[in-house]
Amino acid sequence: MQDNNRRPIAVRSSKWAKRIAAALADSTITPNQISCISVLFALAGSAALLVWPGRLGMLLCAASILLRLLCNLFDGMVAVEGGRGTVTGPLYNELPDRLADSLFLVALGYAVGMPWLGWLCALLAALTAYIRTLGGALGQEQDFRGPMAKPHRMWLMGIALVVAAVAMPWQQQILIGTGAIIAIGSALTCITRTRAIAARLHVQRT
Structure with a gap:
């Protein structure tokens, strides 16, 4: 995982994140295992949302989203700052993310009785990542711009679940929205990333 292909995350430079990452780097856990654990959190969170569709399920799902995002933070930090990266790191950096995204988003659709909405969100989320990696395959730095990149999607869903758990009478409307x-x-996001890639290709040609 190279620096120019890393998602810019401000919290990566915080003291608490560096301490936890250092402790993980000194342990036997690998960055690839941390990436896979994020999928387990996604499985648990999506299951909680569907099995307990009320306040408990929403709060558990929101907590699982946070834990998944922490895994996404620390797998890269252990690999790069901790010097524990492997040749398969880029593979494990991408595939678990796509699985976790889909699990959460599809579960959201089923939770509100609109499966098609969850599948649409999952498809578009995967497409944003595909376009980003396509830019990398074309020799460009990977483009993490939004307006709805992975952290934006997950933070929005997590916050919405907490708000919906508090405002139960409007739960359905909040989650559908x-x-x-x-x-x-x-x-x-697919449009903005595609246009940026195309613009850079035109610059390279000239």
């Missing part, structure tokens, strides 16, 4: 925002924002 969240799914719609994720879908529209992801589609816009």
Whole structure:
């Protein structure tokens, strides 16, 4: 995992993140294992949302999203700052993310009785990542711009779940609106990334 292909995350430079990453780097756990653990959190969170569709399930799912994002933070830190990277690191950096995204987003669609919305969000989320990695395959730095990149999608869904758990009478409307925002924002992200890649290709040609 190279620096120019890493998602810019401000919290990576915080003291608490560096301490935890250092402790993980000194342990036997590998960056690839941390990436895979993120999928387990996604499985647990999506299952909680579907099995307990009320307040408990939403809060458990929100907590699982946070834990998944922490895994996404520390796998890279252990690999790069901790010097524990492997040749398969880029593979494990991408595939678990796509699985975790889909699990959370599809579960959101089923939770509100609109499976098609969850599958649409998952498809568009995967497409944003595909376009980003396509730019990398074309020799460009990977483009992590939004407006609905992975952290934006997950933070939005996590916050919406907490708000919906508190405002139970409007639970359905809040979560449907969240799914719609994720879908529209992801589609816009696909457009912005594609246009940026095309613009750089034109510059390279000239």
